Amino acid sequence: MNRGELYYRVLGLPPDATAAQVKQAYRCLAKQWHPDRFSTDPGQQQTAASRFQEINAAYEWIKAQGNAPPTPEPAPTRSTKVSSQPIDPNFYYDLAMAAIQKGEDEGAIAHLTQAIHLNPDDQRAYQCRAFLNEKLGFQNRAMADFRRAAELKAAQADQAPSEPSPPSTNPSLLWQARPPFTTPEPIMALALDPTGQALAGGLSGGEVWVWNAATGSREQTLRGHRRDVVQVAWHPQGEILASFSSDGTVKLWQMTKGELLTTIQAHEQPLLSGTFSQDGAYFVTGSRDRTVKIWQTQPPRLLKTLKGYGADVSAIAPCATAALFASGGLEPHIRLRDYAHGKIKRSIKSNGGVLNLEFSRNGQYLAAGGYNTIAQVWNLARDQPPLTLVGHSLRITTLAFSPDNLHLATGGWDKTIMIWNIATGKAIATLTGHHDTISGLVFNPQGDQLYSSSWDRTIRCWQRQS
Template sequence: MKTNFNFSNLLGTVYCQGNLLFNPDGTHLFSPVGNRVTVFNLVDNKSFTFPFAHRKNIARLGLSPQGNLLLSVDEDGYAILTNVPRRIPIYHFSFKSPITALSFSPCGKYFVVGLQRKIEVWHVPSTPDANADGELEFAPFVRHHTHTQHFDEVSSIEWSSDSRFFVSSSKDLTSRIWSVEPEENFTPTVLAGHKQAVVGTWFSEDQETLYTVSKDGALFEWKYVGRPRNDDEMVDDEDEPTDLRWRIVNRHYFMQNNAHVCCVAFHAPSNLLVAGFSNGIFGLYELPEFNMIHTLSISQNNIDFVTINRTGEWLAFGASRLGQLLVWEWQSESYILKQQGHFDSMNALVYSPDGQRVVTAADDGKIKVWDVESGFCVVTFTEHSSGVTACEFTKKGNVLFTASLDGSVRAWDLVRYRNFRTFTAPTRLSFSCMAVDPSGEVVVAGSLDSFDIHIWSVQTGQLLDRLSGHEGPVSALAFAPDGGILASGSWDRTARLWSVFSRTQTSEPLQLQADVLDVAIRPDSQQLAVSTLDGQLTFWSISDAEQVAGLDGRRDVSGGRSVGGRRTAANTASGKSFGSIKYSTDGSCLLAGGNSKYICLYSVNSMVLLKKFTVSVNLSASGTQEFLSSKLLTEAGPAALVDEDALSDAEGRGLDALPGSKRGDPSARKKLPEIRITSVGFSPAGTSFCAASTEGLLIYSLDNKLQFDPFDLNMEITPASTLAVLQGEKDYLKALVMAFRLNEASLIKAVFQAVPHREIELVVQGVPGVYVSRLLRFVAAQTETSPHIEFCLLWIKAIVDKHGAWLSANRARVDVELRVVSRAVGRMKDDVRKLGSENGYMVDYLLGQGQEKSQKKESAGEQKTLEWGDAGEAEESSGDEEWLGLD
């Protein structure tokens, strides 16, 4: 089995903190998810996560106007410059200070960062498409100049449309206008007048007006005008206005009761202003008249960030408290994207039998079904009233079973998305584990309150039996794939093998040295793996009930110390065990994870560690550091747990304030999530596995990287060179790949039709995997339109024969192409059958016409005989009649 799994995608978490960004064409949304960046394709309904990871949570994102460079900065000011099309980091840099604002200029030459109260202007690294001559001059992160006039933290930075000026907003109640280059008759200007911190400032499209919004809901309109004059003041008409400066000409107020403004975005071309409030309501307004277009409640907590795409059609909202991400189209008043992760930690996960979906269950009582290919949540079930602890599919994959602490086991129909059966015990219990018979007829569940195992019938919903034998809470259950044996693990330091369907229902106890955390049965139903609290993995023969192997995983799983811990990761006693174990599809490997930042992959045959996967390097979470550091310790305790400025700033306090308190809850303390793995699972195809962690649902796969084609680097690929390769060198494979690289339909068709039918199999065999789906789609389209039926069928047969394994492994990726091929072949079959039927009818018609013509000739001959001879003679002499007719 291959073990080169790499991080592929992150599901279950859509937004944590920071700002959201649309790409230039407005079809992709960039969202910071912890220390990673996820991109949501709003048109194709897909998402992917960049492979790089920061050492802290991301604070700000910036995207160049061309959409090819992404600058992400974490809480400590460490930045990563990423090539978006290639998804690879280009450069690492440190601003040496926490960043509060980031914005690229519209011209793409500069970007401005707010480093607390300091502002710095930097040059954007040049790219070939940015220079007129096409030369690459890569000089990353060259500082242009610095401004330090603000007295408090800079909250936002916005540019003018001509990239000559930018305006900064700060918590010091002011906004300031700056110029990138020295301008004639221009000095940096201060806009003062707000009573609370300024949230944002924007230029109008003609740059004649400025709009500022403060946290208390005040909107000021500024214009560059002279001082208003009194009525009794005598002024000469010929004199020009004097004392010109930016002045407030209008004041507007949002009036949202006691809610304050959390975030604001302005779209200058359409004069649309969007404001998000602390009560979860957002308002859409038209300026300069300040007409309210729409208000909508989208969350129960603060709306942390809002942005508008370039066309002004879609609004993106992020709420970090509940992990919500919304994209709303305001003209049609409909959601383009509406995603939310689990509010609490995930407890269990399971792959569907076809490998296309992953189901997660969490402490918030919700069950979410995630599409692996798109990365989106398909459906959420909320019927459970307490935390969901286990989930399991039936063999066919159309029914899902879940167990919960509310004392119920529920069966879900994944075709109609409804709960069609609920199983309960005679006494109220909190079920902690569950297993389903492979036939789908029996479901069993164990509890931490009772030492019995409950068995229900899926058809009737009745409790069939209770298995007694354990002397402690039941912690794990698993059915053998052949359905003959049920394995259970308990805190009484035993694992038992039950013959559920036999008359005696005997059980075989297996004695262990510590409490059992999880059990797993190999796919061939011959081996049982047990994980215990002392970090040991023991392997038992199911047929003989004897231990066949064992290994010590304490050293492998240990890693990462908690923030408040007083020992290093190697010496700490907590987290040195595996809470979840799963066999691979072929049974050759065992995947194990626990309260650690590592996932271990073991070989079952040799009992050695094959690979360790690091779940997270995010130092913003507890459990990722390896050693103690005196720099992070203070007199009050670890620096990460000390609230520095929370007493002076109400934003830093807890959101659940005490009654009557205006500065937040004084008892609230800063808490860090602890990195841990609650569940792991292999995909049925064996090409990927997923892990439910504190940061979300992590997916590791074998084919996660973008497939690289050396033709991408060749600037000499042109239609003329492609035809030269096709006609001169007769290198059909190279010509086909060059045509796909140019992506010209006429050229691809010419190369396609020029390939001899004897060379089709060799050409298809050498096609790189990156072009298989495009070739299949093109051949399917040609099959529907081309008259060369057999030629197209030969191509389809060659693709299926030579790349069948790749097509089956990437079924979700090429599902559309396969459906097009199936439709084309079906249509071709119908056309051939129709043509055969028409030809048969035509032959029958022609034969019928010949017989009818001969019959007409015979009847005409008889009529002539009757006219020339006597009727009586004709009746007497039949021989003459026959001779006359033949003549």
Template sequence: MLQTEWYELQQKGKLSDEDVAVVPDLYLRNRQLDGIIQQLRKDLEKAQEVAEKAKNTWDKLRKERDFHRMHHKRVVQEKNKLVVDIKRLKKHYSHFEPTLKELQHKYEVAMKEKMLMRLERDKLSHKVESLERTVKADVPKRSLPSPNQSGGKSQDKKISMTHAETNKENANEDSVLPPDDRENPFLDSEFDPPKVENMSLRKTFKAHGAAVSNICVHPRKPILGTCSDDGTWRMYSIPNGDLIMSGDGHKDWVSGMDFHPRGTHAVTGSGDGTVKIWSFSSASCTSTLRDHTQAVWSVAYHDLGDFVVSASMDHTAKLWDTATGRCQQTFRGHVDSVNHVTFQPFSNNICTASGDKTVSLWDSRSGLCIQTFYGHLNSVTCAAFSLRVGNQCDSCWLYP
């Protein structure tokens, strides 16, 4: 009867799906609930572990934050202390700065006087030697009787006055270039190649307050000449690096320097467009040459010392007479700045290196271009001659 009524109610749809489903066994239901409870407990334990790790990580980060905060405060305190010490040292140093400048000036003056004394000593030694040779040559003449002593004295006085007048006239005359048929004494010389593997740095010293633009070596003494963008030129003894002499007079950077072949003078070229000749005996500028319209890049002495050649940004090179200070020749032909100039050894030819990527060889007498060398891909910055081969020109170039 119960089953019949259950079936009728199921057919009529009066029972829900849960009522119609098979009634589970109580034991199975309890087992399912126990499994769910165990799974929830495991999830709870994992969540507790994750929370504990997060708590430990937070504590660690908080400690590190406190540590870095304390370290930052300590660094700030040390920085403030260092700033105070630096200010105190600067104030303390400012009291000694005038003394240091005065000592440096005295040192430079002393080195200049020392160099002048050396030059004076060399000059006197040469004069003594020449007097000794003159005395030795005059000894046989003095042994002979003189027919008229008063006439001889007046004649000597007249000759000396004539020589003085001749020298005065020659000082106003232009120097003459030597003949072209001079022989090069180095043509047959043999030079041992330098052993590059034995070379090493000997000494480094600060020469100027700005960039060093050029250096040259004294022809007779271990002296190095330097010029700089600070507008000065200086001479140092090598290899000790002691300051011997310094000169300032240019209004802009000094780009070129060269020594006289006898080592008595120096010539410098500057960005102010001038060329200056300096005398070591008087420690002063003896001549200023001003024909260039733009900066002078390079200068060089003739091997006899009577002429100076200069290269300029105004696309020209000029030949100067050192005795009169006049420009004897202007070399035109480059279409860009003339960066370097040099004399061909024991000849009257000069070589110029230009920003128009060419190297030119010029005749100093006529001012005409003998030969132009092409092939560089960019500005030519330097040119040099070989001493052994009179007609060999080696040039170097540099990409900007």
């Protein structure tokens, strides 16, 4: 749509509208959206001001083209009828996109709401409005919109030509849970050491617990953080564990003796994500301050501070086969960067705010999950749309690829774990048993065990049956 068509649609008119119709439409809409009418509701007043500005801009542009008279005309007769409420939802969706480009998020939400009113099945409008609500801090509204968008996506998938039904055996029964490990506090993060023998969990009170993965016995307790431990990561050689906390610090622990090596005040605002590079030479942090920092591991020192993110950086993932990491957050853009310079090597647009990123072990796939309840998987070797995995009813908080790169496990606020076949995009198992948000997932090196952590203060080991 060109600028002229958009401006006429702002006034609810076709491009061949007469000067009298333009004038009348402008008067009606300007009166309807004048900010003074909403003086008792500051939020609505801001939305009205944005709409009023668009109406004025459209009218002035049309006048400048000579399609409307520069001087007042006699009052229109009663027989003149102008539609100021177009019935096409695309009209309001286009207005929302224009408002977003100008940074007018609340005005965009108002336009999307009207689009949804005209077409209750407009998935893209729900998706976009959910992202904007999340960005503005309206969590409940965002969750409702993301849920509705997921329902519409699932409904579309159901309408697609069906494939032959698989055997009636329930694949979820092939994964059996062992008795859980328990903690006195919610578990916020989970990591398995490279040998598959030691399991580290970050707790909400600031401690890190380390268990024997085989027996479930606690072997170490690492103390020192003042707030939640939001991420834990093992050095590739397995001798160092990094803990990342919402107190803004990173602690590096020597795990042979369980001793603290160093504490780094990485960010002034809470840390949300962190990881080691594939060779352990670097570690990376992401924060609520909308920056990513690249650090040298030994001796620890800051190398780069990367700005330009439009929202909290809640997810960072290392690529196991290249000196690259992926970063993302509460905006749709995922950036793949190198460690040496922090330069963007590739940018990917997701379908909503990102809470978690994960590379497959062979580096071929990148998965993202977040607020919109839909996981996406990109085949980085091919230029094609991402695989879309629809099944969760609430936001996705954690991801894990199997060692053979064939399956992806996802967990979320709906207290369930789903295991997906990457080749088909179909869920092959749904695991239930946790009673709160799933906060961490990790496969053992053989791929026959999946560990899950939860805010319900437990860690479960799911054993795949032969």
